[in-house]
Amino acid sequence: MNWLSNWSPSWQWFHRLGSPRWFYQTTGRWLPWLSLLALALLGTGLVWGLGFAPQDAKQGNSFRIIYLHVPASFLALAGYYIMAIAGAVGLIWKMKLSYMVMKSAAPIGAVLTFLALFTGAVWGKPTWGTYWVWDARITSMLILLFLYLGVLALQYAFHSNEAGNKASAILALVGTVNIPIIYKSVDWWYTLHQPATIKLTSAPSMHPDMFQPLLVMILGFYCFYVVALFLFTRAEILRRERKTTWVKALVLGESQS
Amino acid sequence: MHPLRKQRLQQVILIVVAATVVVGLVVYMLGQNANYFYTPSQIAAGEAPKGVFIRAGGMVVEGSVERAPDSLDVQFSVTDGASILVIQHSGILPDLFDEGEAAIAAGIVDENLVLQATEVLAKHDEKYTPPEVADAMNQAYERKQEQKQEYKPKQQGAQ
Numbered sequence: 001m002n003w004l005s006n007w008s009p010s011w012q013w014f015h016r017l018g019s020p021r022w023f024y025q026t027t028g029r030w031l032p033w034l035s036l037l038a039l040a041l042l043g044t045g046l047v048w049g050l051g052f053a054p055q056d057a058k059q060g061n062s063f064r065i066i067y068l069h070v071p072a073s074f075l076a077l078a079g080y081y082i083m084a085i086a087g088a089v090g091l092i093w094k095m096k097l098s099y100m101v102m103k104s105a106a107p108i109g110a111v112l113t114f115l116a117l118f119t120g121a122v123w124g125k126p127t128w129g130t131y132w133v134w135d136a137r138i139t140s141m142l143i144l145l146f147l148y149l150g151v152l153a154l155q156y157a158f159h160s161n162e163a164g165n166k167a168s169a170i171l172a173l174v175g176t177v178n179i180p181i182i183y184k185s186v187d188w189w190y191t192l193h194q195p196a197t198i199k200l201t202s203a204p205s206m207h208p209d210m211f212q213p214l215l216v217m218i219l220g221f222y223c224f225y226v227v228a229l230f231l232f233t234r235a236e237i238l239r240r241e242r243k244t245t246w247v248k249a250l251v252l253g254e255s256q257s
Numbered sequence: 258m259h260p261l262r263k264q265r266l267q268q269v270i271l272i273v274v275a276a277t278v279v280v281g282l283v284v285y286m287l288g289q290n291a292n293y294f295y296t297p298s299q300i301a302a303g304e305a306p307k308g309v310f311i312r313a314g315g316m317v318v319e320g321s322v323e324r325a326p327d328s329l330d331v332q333f334s335v336t337d338g339a340s341i342l343v344i345q346h347s348g349i350l351p352d353l354f355d356e357g358e359a360a361i362a363a364g365i366v367d368e369n370l371v372l373q374a375t376e377v378l379a380k381h382d383e384k385y386t387p388p389e390v391a392d393a394m395n396q397a398y399e400r401k402q403e404q405k406q407e408y409k410p411k412q413q414g415a416q
Contacts, residue, residue: 057390127353174272192361
Protein backbone atom coordinates (compact mmCIF):
# COMPACT_ATOMS: atom_id res chain seq x y z
CA MET A 1 0.00 0.00 0.00
CA ASN A 2 2.58 2.50 -1.08
CA TRP A 3 -0.03 4.90 -2.40
CA LEU A 4 -1.12 5.56 1.15
CA SER A 5 2.30 6.84 2.20
CA ASN A 6 2.48 9.15 -0.81
CA TRP A 7 -1.06 10.37 -0.36
CA SER A 8 -0.49 13.20 2.09
CA PRO A 9 2.84 14.51 3.36
CA SER A 10 1.40 15.42 6.74
CA TRP A 11 -1.44 13.92 8.77
CA GLN A 12 -1.25 16.73 11.31
CA TRP A 13 -4.61 18.25 10.37
CA PHE A 14 -6.27 14.89 10.81
CA HIS A 15 -4.91 14.48 14.33
CA ARG A 16 -5.99 17.97 15.30
CA LEU A 17 -9.48 17.01 14.14
CA GLY A 18 -9.41 14.21 16.68
CA SER A 19 -9.10 16.46 19.70
CA PRO A 20 -12.20 16.14 21.90
CA ARG A 21 -11.68 19.66 23.25
CA TRP A 22 -11.56 21.16 19.75
CA PHE A 23 -14.69 19.18 18.78
CA TYR A 24 -16.54 20.30 21.90
CA GLN A 25 -15.78 23.97 21.32
CA THR A 26 -16.47 23.97 17.57
CA THR A 27 -19.75 22.07 17.78
CA GLY A 28 -20.80 24.37 20.63
CA ARG A 29 -20.64 27.25 18.18
CA TRP A 30 -22.49 25.35 15.42
CA LEU A 31 -25.24 23.77 17.51
CA PRO A 32 -27.62 26.75 17.86
CA TRP A 33 -27.64 27.36 14.09
CA LEU A 34 -27.97 23.70 13.20
CA SER A 35 -30.81 23.22 15.69
CA LEU A 36 -32.65 26.23 14.27
CA LEU A 37 -32.20 24.93 10.74
CA ALA A 38 -33.38 21.44 11.72
CA LEU A 39 -36.44 22.84 13.52
CA ALA A 40 -37.33 25.12 10.60
CA LEU A 41 -36.98 22.32 8.01
CA LEU A 42 -38.86 19.73 10.09
CA GLY A 43 -41.61 22.21 10.96
CA THR A 44 -42.05 23.29 7.33
CA GLY A 45 -41.89 19.73 6.02
CA LEU A 46 -44.39 18.37 8.56
CA VAL A 47 -46.99 21.13 8.05
CA TRP A 48 -46.53 21.00 4.28
CA GLY A 49 -46.54 17.23 4.02
CA LEU A 50 -49.30 16.46 6.53
CA GLY A 51 -51.47 19.49 5.90
CA PHE A 52 -51.10 20.70 2.35
CA ALA A 53 -49.70 17.95 0.11
CA PRO A 54 -52.44 16.26 -1.95
CA GLN A 55 -53.60 12.83 -0.81
CA ASP A 56 -52.73 9.71 -2.78
CA ALA A 57 -55.23 8.46 -5.34
CA LYS A 58 -55.24 4.89 -3.98
CA GLN A 59 -54.09 5.11 -0.37
CA GLY A 60 -55.80 8.36 0.60
CA ASN A 61 -54.30 10.03 3.62
CA SER A 62 -52.46 6.99 5.00
CA PHE A 63 -49.65 7.59 2.50
CA ARG A 64 -48.63 10.66 4.54
CA ILE A 65 -46.69 8.44 6.92
CA ILE A 66 -44.06 8.47 4.14
CA TYR A 67 -42.99 11.89 5.48
CA LEU A 68 -41.66 10.14 8.59
CA HIS A 69 -40.96 6.66 7.26
CA VAL A 70 -38.66 7.53 4.35
CA PRO A 71 -36.50 10.18 6.11
CA ALA A 72 -36.11 7.93 9.17
CA SER A 73 -35.06 4.99 6.97
CA PHE A 74 -32.61 7.21 5.03
CA LEU A 75 -30.87 8.33 8.21
CA ALA A 76 -30.98 4.86 9.77
CA LEU A 77 -28.89 3.64 6.81
CA ALA A 78 -26.65 6.71 6.42
CA GLY A 79 -26.08 6.76 10.17
CA TYR A 80 -24.79 3.21 10.05
CA TYR A 81 -22.05 4.25 7.64
CA ILE A 82 -21.12 7.13 9.96
CA MET A 83 -20.93 4.68 12.87
CA ALA A 84 -18.86 2.14 10.92
CA ILE A 85 -16.46 4.73 9.48
CA ALA A 86 -16.00 6.25 12.94
CA GLY A 87 -15.25 2.75 14.24
CA ALA A 88 -12.71 2.15 11.45
CA VAL A 89 -10.97 5.47 12.11
CA GLY A 90 -10.86 4.58 15.80
CA LEU A 91 -9.33 1.18 15.06
CA ILE A 92 -6.68 2.54 12.68
CA TRP A 93 -5.68 5.83 14.33
CA LYS A 94 -6.65 4.91 17.92
CA MET A 95 -8.56 8.17 18.01
CA LYS A 96 -10.59 8.61 21.20
CA LEU A 97 -13.03 11.08 19.66
CA SER A 98 -13.82 8.73 16.81
CA TYR A 99 -14.93 6.00 19.23
CA MET A 100 -17.10 8.52 21.05
CA VAL A 101 -18.81 9.40 17.75
CA MET A 102 -19.29 5.69 17.07
CA LYS A 103 -20.85 5.08 20.47
CA SER A 104 -23.13 8.12 20.06
CA ALA A 105 -24.33 7.05 16.61
CA ALA A 106 -25.60 3.70 17.91
CA PRO A 107 -28.61 4.81 20.02
CA ILE A 108 -29.65 7.45 17.45
CA GLY A 109 -29.51 4.88 14.66
CA ALA A 110 -31.42 2.34 16.73
CA VAL A 111 -34.23 4.82 17.41
CA LEU A 112 -34.42 5.82 13.71
CA THR A 113 -34.50 2.17 12.61
CA PHE A 114 -37.24 1.45 15.11
CA LEU A 115 -39.16 4.49 13.85
CA ALA A 116 -38.85 3.23 10.27
CA LEU A 117 -40.07 -0.26 11.24
CA PHE A 118 -42.90 1.10 13.39
CA THR A 119 -44.22 3.60 10.82
CA GLY A 120 -43.91 0.88 8.17
CA ALA A 121 -46.04 -1.47 10.28
CA VAL A 122 -48.67 1.21 10.89
CA TRP A 123 -48.80 1.91 7.13
CA GLY A 124 -48.68 -1.77 6.21
CA LYS A 125 -51.91 -2.67 7.99
CA PRO A 126 -54.26 -0.47 5.90
CA THR A 127 -52.21 -0.81 2.69
CA TRP A 128 -51.06 -4.42 2.54
CA GLY A 129 -53.49 -5.86 5.05
CA THR A 130 -50.83 -6.90 7.58
CA TYR A 131 -48.51 -5.27 10.12
CA TRP A 132 -45.53 -7.48 9.47
CA VAL A 133 -44.19 -9.86 6.84
CA TRP A 134 -40.82 -11.59 6.70
CA ASP A 135 -39.77 -10.30 3.30
CA ALA A 136 -36.16 -9.41 2.45
CA ARG A 137 -36.44 -5.65 2.96
CA ILE A 138 -38.22 -5.76 6.29
CA THR A 139 -36.12 -8.60 7.68
CA SER A 140 -32.82 -6.94 6.71
CA MET A 141 -34.07 -3.74 8.36
CA LEU A 142 -34.77 -5.73 11.55
CA ILE A 143 -31.19 -7.06 11.39
CA LEU A 144 -30.01 -3.43 11.18
CA LEU A 145 -31.87 -2.71 14.43
CA PHE A 146 -30.14 -5.67 16.09
CA LEU A 147 -26.74 -4.49 14.78
CA TYR A 148 -27.27 -1.06 16.33
CA LEU A 149 -28.37 -2.65 19.60
CA GLY A 150 -25.40 -5.04 19.42
CA VAL A 151 -22.90 -2.17 19.06
CA LEU A 152 -24.59 -0.43 21.97
CA ALA A 153 -24.58 -3.58 24.13
CA LEU A 154 -20.90 -4.31 23.40
CA GLN A 155 -19.99 -0.83 24.62
CA TYR A 156 -21.34 -1.71 28.05
CA ALA A 157 -20.23 -5.34 28.06
CA PHE A 158 -16.60 -4.55 28.91
CA HIS A 159 -15.11 -2.91 31.98
CA SER A 160 -12.49 -1.00 30.01
CA ASN A 161 -13.55 1.53 27.41
CA GLU A 162 -10.80 0.34 25.09
CA ALA A 163 -11.97 -3.28 24.85
CA GLY A 164 -15.57 -2.20 24.36
CA ASN A 165 -14.57 0.27 21.64
CA LYS A 166 -12.63 -2.34 19.71
CA ALA A 167 -15.35 -4.97 19.94
CA SER A 168 -18.14 -2.63 18.85
CA ALA A 169 -16.02 -1.18 16.02
CA ILE A 170 -15.43 -4.67 14.61
CA LEU A 171 -19.14 -5.54 14.87
CA ALA A 172 -20.02 -2.23 13.19
CA LEU A 173 -17.59 -2.97 10.34
CA VAL A 174 -18.87 -6.51 9.80
CA GLY A 175 -22.44 -5.16 9.80
CA THR A 176 -21.77 -2.73 6.92
CA VAL A 177 -22.44 -5.68 4.61
CA ASN A 178 -26.10 -5.36 5.55
CA ILE A 179 -26.51 -1.81 4.23
CA PRO A 180 -26.22 -2.50 0.46
CA ILE A 181 -28.39 -5.58 1.03
CA ILE A 182 -31.13 -3.39 2.53
CA TYR A 183 -30.85 -0.93 -0.36
CA LYS A 184 -30.97 -3.59 -3.08
CA SER A 185 -33.28 -6.11 -1.38
CA VAL A 186 -36.32 -4.80 -3.25
CA ASP A 187 -34.55 -5.30 -6.59
CA TRP A 188 -32.81 -8.61 -5.91
CA TRP A 189 -35.83 -10.47 -4.57
CA TYR A 190 -39.60 -10.39 -4.95
CA THR A 191 -40.57 -8.52 -1.81
CA LEU A 192 -43.90 -7.26 -0.55
CA HIS A 193 -42.19 -3.92 0.03
CA GLN A 194 -42.30 -1.75 -3.09
CA PRO A 195 -39.07 -0.64 -4.87
CA ALA A 196 -37.54 2.77 -4.16
CA THR A 197 -39.58 5.84 -5.08
CA ILE A 198 -36.58 8.16 -4.94
CA LYS A 199 -33.74 7.08 -7.22
CA LEU A 200 -30.38 8.69 -7.89
CA THR A 201 -30.47 7.89 -11.60
CA SER A 202 -34.00 8.95 -12.55
CA ALA A 203 -36.81 11.27 -11.51
CA PRO A 204 -38.83 10.20 -8.45
CA SER A 205 -41.99 8.23 -9.25
CA MET A 206 -43.99 10.64 -7.17
CA HIS A 207 -45.92 13.79 -8.03
CA PRO A 208 -43.81 16.96 -7.40
CA ASP A 209 -46.47 18.34 -5.01
CA MET A 210 -45.90 15.29 -2.81
CA PHE A 211 -42.17 15.01 -3.40
CA GLN A 212 -41.15 18.55 -2.43
CA PRO A 213 -42.28 18.31 1.21
CA LEU A 214 -40.64 14.88 1.39
CA LEU A 215 -37.35 16.40 0.26
CA VAL A 216 -37.67 19.10 2.95
CA MET A 217 -38.32 16.38 5.55
CA ILE A 218 -35.24 14.41 4.41
CA LEU A 219 -33.03 17.51 4.67
CA GLY A 220 -34.58 18.27 8.06
CA PHE A 221 -33.84 14.74 9.28
CA TYR A 222 -30.22 15.08 8.12
CA CYS A 223 -29.84 18.31 10.14
CA PHE A 224 -31.63 16.74 13.10
CA TYR A 225 -29.30 13.74 12.91
CA VAL A 226 -26.21 15.97 13.00
CA VAL A 227 -27.63 17.89 15.97
CA ALA A 228 -28.41 14.67 17.84
CA LEU A 229 -25.00 13.18 17.02
CA PHE A 230 -23.26 16.36 18.27
CA LEU A 231 -25.28 16.40 21.50
CA PHE A 232 -24.67 12.71 22.25
CA THR A 233 -20.95 13.02 21.41
CA ARG A 234 -20.55 16.13 23.57
CA ALA A 235 -22.13 14.33 26.53
CA GLU A 236 -19.81 11.37 25.90
CA ILE A 237 -16.78 13.70 25.72
CA LEU A 238 -17.63 15.21 29.09
CA ARG A 239 -18.12 11.75 30.59
CA ARG A 240 -14.92 10.20 29.24
CA GLU A 241 -12.71 13.29 29.61
CA ARG A 242 -13.99 14.22 33.06
CA LYS A 243 -10.52 13.88 34.59
CA THR A 244 -8.88 16.37 32.20
CA THR A 245 -8.25 19.94 33.33
CA TRP A 246 -10.26 21.57 30.54
CA VAL A 247 -13.45 19.68 31.36
CA LYS A 248 -12.99 20.43 35.07
CA ALA A 249 -12.47 24.11 34.28
CA LEU A 250 -15.52 24.07 31.97
CA VAL A 251 -17.80 22.48 34.55
CA LEU A 252 -16.53 24.75 37.35
CA GLY A 253 -16.90 27.81 35.11
CA GLU A 254 -20.45 26.85 34.19
CA SER A 255 -21.50 26.22 37.79
CA GLN A 256 -20.05 29.54 38.94
CA SER A 257 -21.73 31.70 36.31
CA MET B 258 1.30 6.95 6.98
CA HIS B 259 2.73 5.23 10.03
CA PRO B 260 3.47 1.54 9.30
CA LEU B 261 1.45 0.43 12.33
CA ARG B 262 -1.59 2.40 11.17
CA LYS B 263 -1.15 1.04 7.68
CA GLN B 264 -1.23 -2.46 9.11
CA ARG B 265 -4.38 -1.68 11.09
CA LEU B 266 -5.99 -0.16 7.97
CA GLN B 267 -5.23 -3.40 6.13
CA GLN B 268 -6.85 -5.35 8.97
CA VAL B 269 -9.98 -3.17 8.81
CA ILE B 270 -10.23 -3.63 5.04
CA LEU B 271 -9.74 -7.37 5.52
CA ILE B 272 -12.60 -7.52 8.04
CA VAL B 273 -14.99 -5.70 5.68
CA VAL B 274 -13.94 -7.72 2.61
CA ALA B 275 -14.12 -11.05 4.46
CA ALA B 276 -17.55 -10.24 5.89
CA THR B 277 -18.76 -9.17 2.44
CA VAL B 278 -17.50 -12.37 0.82
CA VAL B 279 -19.06 -14.61 3.49
CA VAL B 280 -22.43 -12.85 3.44
CA GLY B 281 -22.30 -12.58 -0.35
CA LEU B 282 -21.84 -16.34 -0.65
CA VAL B 283 -24.67 -17.04 1.79
CA VAL B 284 -26.99 -14.68 -0.08
CA TYR B 285 -25.97 -16.22 -3.40
CA MET B 286 -26.70 -19.74 -2.13
CA LEU B 287 -30.02 -18.68 -0.61
CA GLY B 288 -30.86 -17.37 -4.07
CA GLN B 289 -34.52 -17.88 -4.81
CA ASN B 290 -35.31 -18.99 -1.27
CA ALA B 291 -35.08 -15.41 -0.04
CA ASN B 292 -37.95 -14.43 -2.33
CA TYR B 293 -41.11 -13.59 -0.47
CA PHE B 294 -43.30 -15.03 -3.21
CA TYR B 295 -43.39 -17.08 -6.43
CA THR B 296 -44.49 -15.62 -9.76
CA PRO B 297 -47.36 -17.22 -11.77
CA SER B 298 -44.79 -18.36 -14.39
CA GLN B 299 -42.79 -20.22 -11.76
CA ILE B 300 -45.93 -21.99 -10.50
CA ALA B 301 -47.07 -22.83 -14.04
CA ALA B 302 -43.62 -24.28 -14.73
CA GLY B 303 -43.93 -26.44 -11.59
CA GLU B 304 -41.09 -24.71 -9.76
CA ALA B 305 -43.21 -24.10 -6.68
CA PRO B 306 -43.73 -27.11 -4.40
CA LYS B 307 -47.29 -28.48 -4.27
CA GLY B 308 -49.07 -29.11 -0.98
CA VAL B 309 -46.68 -26.82 0.84
CA PHE B 310 -47.46 -23.37 2.20
CA ILE B 311 -46.14 -20.80 -0.31
CA ARG B 312 -46.84 -17.27 -1.42
CA ALA B 313 -47.59 -16.13 -4.95
CA GLY B 314 -47.99 -12.68 -6.37
CA GLY B 315 -48.80 -10.78 -9.51
CA MET B 316 -51.13 -8.28 -11.10
CA VAL B 317 -54.84 -9.01 -10.60
CA VAL B 318 -56.33 -9.65 -14.06
CA GLU B 319 -59.03 -7.14 -15.08
CA GLY B 320 -62.50 -8.66 -14.80
CA SER B 321 -61.28 -11.86 -13.14
CA VAL B 322 -62.60 -11.19 -9.62
CA GLU B 323 -65.67 -13.32 -8.90
CA ARG B 324 -67.37 -13.06 -5.52
CA ALA B 325 -69.86 -15.63 -4.24
CA PRO B 326 -73.21 -13.93 -3.51
CA ASP B 327 -73.85 -15.74 -0.21
CA SER B 328 -70.36 -16.07 1.34
CA LEU B 329 -66.95 -14.46 1.55
CA ASP B 330 -65.57 -16.85 -1.07
CA VAL B 331 -63.75 -15.06 -3.85
CA GLN B 332 -61.83 -16.23 -6.89
CA PHE B 333 -59.46 -14.14 -8.98
CA SER B 334 -56.46 -14.52 -11.30
CA VAL B 335 -53.07 -12.91 -11.10
CA THR B 336 -50.58 -12.60 -13.92
CA ASP B 337 -46.94 -11.64 -14.35
CA GLY B 338 -47.44 -10.93 -18.04
CA ALA B 339 -46.50 -14.46 -19.11
CA SER B 340 -48.71 -16.88 -17.14
CA ILE B 341 -51.96 -16.71 -15.21
CA LEU B 342 -52.55 -18.18 -11.75
CA VAL B 343 -56.03 -18.74 -10.35
CA ILE B 344 -56.42 -18.00 -6.64
CA GLN B 345 -59.35 -19.00 -4.41
CA HIS B 346 -59.82 -17.38 -1.05
CA SER B 347 -62.41 -17.11 1.67
CA GLY B 348 -62.22 -13.90 3.67
CA ILE B 349 -62.13 -10.14 3.54
CA LEU B 350 -59.75 -8.59 0.99
CA PRO B 351 -57.59 -5.59 1.92
CA ASP B 352 -58.80 -2.09 0.97
CA LEU B 353 -56.20 -1.61 -1.72
CA PHE B 354 -57.02 -4.92 -3.42
CA ASP B 355 -58.33 -4.11 -6.88
CA GLU B 356 -58.29 -5.32 -10.46
CA GLY B 357 -55.16 -4.13 -12.26
CA GLU B 358 -53.27 -3.83 -8.95
CA ALA B 359 -50.62 -6.13 -7.53
CA ALA B 360 -51.61 -8.67 -4.90
CA ILE B 361 -49.88 -11.41 -2.93
CA ALA B 362 -51.64 -14.53 -1.73
CA ALA B 363 -50.39 -17.13 0.74
CA GLY B 364 -51.63 -20.70 0.72
CA ILE B 365 -51.27 -24.12 -0.88
CA VAL B 366 -51.22 -24.93 -4.59
CA ASP B 367 -53.53 -27.88 -5.36
CA GLU B 368 -53.33 -30.46 -8.20
CA ASN B 369 -55.16 -28.15 -10.62
CA LEU B 370 -52.48 -25.48 -10.04
CA VAL B 371 -55.04 -23.35 -8.19
CA LEU B 372 -53.74 -21.52 -5.13
CA GLN B 373 -56.01 -22.07 -2.13
CA ALA B 374 -55.13 -18.91 -0.24
CA THR B 375 -55.50 -18.43 3.50
CA GLU B 376 -54.31 -14.82 3.30
CA VAL B 377 -54.43 -12.17 0.59
CA LEU B 378 -52.29 -9.02 0.77
CA ALA B 379 -52.28 -6.00 -1.52
CA LYS B 380 -48.91 -4.93 -2.86
CA HIS B 381 -48.43 -1.25 -3.39
CA ASP B 382 -46.19 0.09 -6.16
CA GLU B 383 -43.61 2.86 -5.75
CA LYS B 384 -45.76 5.48 -7.49
CA TYR B 385 -47.63 8.18 -5.63
CA THR B 386 -50.16 10.38 -7.45
CA PRO B 387 -52.77 12.90 -6.27
CA PRO B 388 -56.37 11.83 -7.10
CA GLU B 389 -56.92 14.68 -9.61
CA VAL B 390 -53.80 13.69 -11.54
CA ALA B 391 -54.80 10.01 -11.45
CA ASP B 392 -58.28 10.91 -12.74
CA ALA B 393 -56.84 13.05 -15.52
CA MET B 394 -54.47 10.23 -16.50
CA ASN B 395 -57.30 7.67 -16.52
CA GLN B 396 -59.50 9.94 -18.64
CA ALA B 397 -56.67 10.54 -21.11
CA TYR B 398 -56.12 6.78 -21.28
CA GLU B 399 -59.81 6.07 -21.86
CA ARG B 400 -60.01 8.76 -24.53
CA LYS B 401 -57.04 7.19 -26.27
CA GLN B 402 -58.76 3.78 -26.15
CA GLU B 403 -61.97 5.28 -27.58
CA GLN B 404 -60.05 6.96 -30.37
CA LYS B 405 -58.42 3.64 -31.21
CA GLN B 406 -61.83 1.93 -31.36
CA GLU B 407 -63.26 4.71 -33.53
CA TYR B 408 -60.30 4.50 -35.82
CA LYS B 409 -60.48 0.77 -36.45
CA PRO B 410 -63.91 0.53 -38.17
CA LYS B 411 -62.90 3.30 -40.58
CA GLN B 412 -59.83 1.37 -41.54
CA GLN B 413 -61.93 -1.73 -42.13
CA GLY B 414 -64.41 0.32 -44.19
CA ALA B 415 -61.63 1.58 -46.43
CA GLN B 416 -60.55 -1.96 -47.18
